[in-house]
Amino acid sequence: xxxxxxxxxxxxAVMAGWYPLCFVLFMLLPPARAVAVGLVMGFLxxxxxxxxxxxxxxxxxxxxxxxxxxxxxMTCDYRRFTGxxxxxxxxxxxxxxxxxxxxxxxxxxxxxxxxxxxxxxxxRWALPWFLGRLYFAELDAQKYLALAVVVGALIxxxxxxxxxxxxPQLHREVYGVMLRSFKHAHRAFGLWRPxxxxxxxxxxxxxxxxxxxxxxxxxxxxxxxxxxxxxxxxVVLVLFGMTFAAQSSNAILLLGLGLGSLLLAARHRLAFxxxxxxxxxxxxxxxxxxxxWDGHELVALAESVFGKSRASSLSVRIESEALLxxxxxxxxxxxxxxxxxxxxxxxxxxxDSPILVDSRWLLYLGxxxxxxxxxxxxxxxxxxxxxxxxLPPAHWNHPALAAATVLGVASLLITxxxxxxxxEIQAFTAGAGGVAQLFGTREGRSLWQA
Numbered sequence: 001x002x003x004x005x006x007x008x009x010x011x012x013a014v015m016a017g018w019y020p021l022c023f024v025l026f027m028l029l030p031p032a033r034a035v036a037v038g039l040v041m042g043f044l045x046x047x048x049x050x051x052x053x054x055x056x057x058x059x060x061x062x063x064x065x066x067x068x069x070x071x072x073x074m075t076c077d078y079r080r081f082t083g084x085x086x087x088x089x090x091x092x093x094x095x096x097x098x099x100x101x102x103x104x105x106x107x108x109x110x111x112x113x114x115x116x117x118x119x120x121x122x123x124r125w126a127l128p129w130f131l132g133r134l135y136f137a138e139l140d141a142q143k144y145l146a147l148a149v150v151v152g153a154l155i156x157x158x159x160x161x162x163x164x165x166x167x168p169q170l171h172r173e174v175y176g177v178m179l180r181s182f183k184h185a186h187r188a189f190g191l192w193r194p195x196x197x198x199x200x201x202x203x204x205x206x207x208x209x210x211x212x213x214x215x216x217x218x219x220x221x222x223x224x225x226x227x228x229x230x231x232x233x234x235v236v237l238v239l240f241g242m243t244f245a246a247q248s249s250n251a252i253l254l255l256g257l258g259l260g261s262l263l264l265a266a267r268h269r270l271a272f273x274x275x276x277x278x279x280x281x282x283x284x285x286x287x288x289x290x291x292x293w294d295g296h297e298l299v300a301l302a303e304s305v306f307g308k309s310r311a312s313s314l315s316v317r318i319e320s321e322a323l324l325x326x327x328x329x330x331x332x333x334x335x336x337x338x339x340x341x342x343x344x345x346x347x348x349x350x351x352d353s354p355i356l357v358d359s360r361w362l363l364y365l366g367x368x369x370x371x372x373x374x375x376x377x378x379x380x381x382x383x384x385x386x387x388x389x390x391l392p393p394a395h396w397n398h399p400a401l402a403a404a405t406v407l408g409v410a411s412l413l414i415t416x417x418x419x420x421x422x423x424e425i426q427a428f429t430a431g432a433g434g435v436a437q438l439f440g441t442r443e444g445r446s447l448w449q450a
Contacts, residue, residue, distance in 0.1 A: 011047050011175050018046060018064055022072035031077045032141040035131055036148040038069040039427040043207070044152050047175040048199045057120040061199070062424050070127045073135075080134055089386075089440040092378025093129045097121045099334065099372035106334040106369075117337070117368075128426045129379060132433025137444050142403040142434055143223065146214040149427055150227055153211030153239055156196055160204065163194035164245050170196050187247045194246060203423040205248030209255040210410045210428065212239035214403075217262055221402035249302075250420060254413045261409055266397035274388045274409070278381050281415055285361055285373075288321060289328065317420055320356045328366055335369035342366040360418035377415060383432045384412035386439035391448075401448060404438055407431035 025034040042065030051059040074081055086094075100121045104114030136142050159170060168185050172178045174197070185193040185201050193201035218224040219232035227235050243255055257277060264270040287293040299318060303311035327342060328335075336342040343357060343366075357363050365373045387408035396405045411432040414425065438444040 007047070007049050008176050011049055011177065014047060014175070015049070015051075015064055018042065018068045019071065022068040023076065026072050026076040031073065031080070032135040032138075033144055033148075034076075035069055035073060035135045035430065036141075036145040036427065038072070039065060039128065039131075039430055040148045040152040042068065043198070043426060044156060045197055047177060047197065048171065048179060049175075049177060057116050062426065063120070063123050065426050066123050066127045066131075070123075070131060073131065084130070084134060087133075087437075087441050089382060089436040090129075090133075092375045092382060093126045094375075096372055096375030096379060097126055099368050099375055103334040103337040103368040103372065106331070107337040109337055113337070124424065125376070125379065125429065128429040129433040129436075132430035132435075133437045136407075136430055136434025137437035137447070139400050139404065139438075139447065142407060142431070142438070143218070145427060145431055145434070146218060146403040146406060147224065147227065149207075149211045150215045150218070150235065150239070153208050153215075153242070154228065154230075154235065156204075156208070157238060157242055159196045160194040160208075160242060161245065163196060164191055167192045168195045168201065191247070193248070200423065201246065202248050202250070202421055203425075205243065205246035205251035206254070206414070206417055206421070206423055207425055208239060208246055209243045209248075209251040210258075210413065210425070212236065212243050213255055213258045213262075213410065213413075214406050215239050216259065217402050217406040220262075220266075221397045221399050223399040223402040249305075250417065254417060257416070258406075258409050258413050261412075262396065262405065265393040269393040271388050271393045271396075274384060274412070277412055277416065278385050278388070281361065281377055281381070281419060284419055285365070289325060289365075292325070294318075294322065314420070316356055317358055321359070321362055324357070324362065324366060331369065333369045333371065335365065335367045335372065337367060339367060358422060359420050360422040363422055380411050380415040380418075380432060382440065383408045383435035386436060390439045390445065395448075404435055404448075408435040408439070411435065 022034075022038050025038050028034075029037060042061070046061045046064060048061050053059055057063070097118045100117035101114040104110065104117050136145050163170060168179065179195060179199065185195070187193055193205070195201040195204045198204040198207065215227075215232065215236045219236050224232055226232055240255075243251055261274045261277065264273050296318075299311050299315045302314045324343065327344075339357075357366070360376070361373060364376055387405060391401065391405070395401055407428070410428050414423075414428055417423065438447065
């Protein structure tokens with residue numbers, strides 16, 4: 001993420017113009033489609049900038065995406081919001097917002113800072129979740145969300161391929177802002193890891209791998225025959241190729257885990273592997289934080305599978321976790337509510353810092369405490385758990401349920417990615433809300449059990 005600053009007319013115009021564009025989407029498209037297109041379009045096209053607003057939460061791309069879509073939805077489709085009713089599946093996201101508020105109080109930062117934290121989390125996490133509950137609980141709407149992700153990834157292909165060859169320069173060329181990820185983007189054979197207008201090359205790789213998974217499952221289940229007039233098999237091959245072109249070992253691994261989970265359930269009626277993956281995040285943090293596991297075996301495994309250079313990146317993250325392990329124990333329940341106080345430095349803003357806080361779990365545990373991490377993981381892991389618990393494996397490859405199934409698995413994969421990185425993809429947060437509504441509430445289950 002870029003530092004706060006003045007970015008010039010183009011950036012300011014695009015960020016301001018995002019709001020009327022969202023209203024135009026609702027004028028041209030049915031509401032669920034407008035939400036899906038808006039979330040994907042914002043993620044892929046808006047500039048990665050940060051506005052430091054006095055007395056307000058920092059305003060960045062993530063907040064802009066959700067605020068634009070959310071305000072347009074509330075204005076143009078207000079009757080849907082008046083009929084919304086909270087459910088038990090909403091408890092994790094509500095706990096996450098409450099933890100952000102209580103962290104400020106526990107650290108003596110006052111109710112104003114707590115309200116600012118809670119507002120940031122409410123927009124960043126709760127609003128896309130509730131948009132998912134409202135708009136993507138129906139089977140056709142979930143298919144459209146999955147297709148919006150696939151189409152977005154397809155449109156990105158020529159731009160990403162250009163950056164693979166020429167280096168990730170499009171963000172600077174269009175918006176005049178160079179992303180910090182550029183210095184880490186050079187790969188083997190003179191190629192580059194692309195990011196186009198996404199915050200980091202790893203974020204693009206994650207998005208594309210999830211799009212490839214969606215495309216494969218919609219094709220495998222015969223739920224969708226073609227996209228943009230292109231036969232689905234070619235769409236799958238292209239997106240699989242782009243996942244490898246993005247040159248992220250983690251994204252490739254996650255794609256493999258997602259494929260394995262879906263195929264084992266559909267072909268062999270084995271849904272248990274999905275449950276095992278759901279347990280990986282809490283078990284990993286328990287081993288690392290509670291039982292003081294040093295994680296050297298993971299580094300050795302990564303080196304044997306992906307090579308020394310990729311393993312060194314993992315090693316840096318694990319060493320940073322070890323440096324902050326005792327610090328977390330000082331304030332385990334509500335964290336430090338201050339990044340500099342938690343790390344003792346400015347993290348990635350200090351080039352020679354020994355501590356690199358890239359993982360979502362470490363960031364939230366250190367800043368906001370155990371309750372925030374439980375809320376975040378409860379929100380992300382509840383959809384795949386409900387999928388495992390309530391949908392028999394024989395139905396996972398049913399064409400009508402294909403999108404719901406793959407979106408539930410995608411929520412799990414994003415959680416696993418959060419063990420190493422801290423990327424937000426708002427469309428999949430909304431997808432998780434829709435899957436939770438479909439499999440976790442009586443109204444939702446009636447849609448597919450009938």
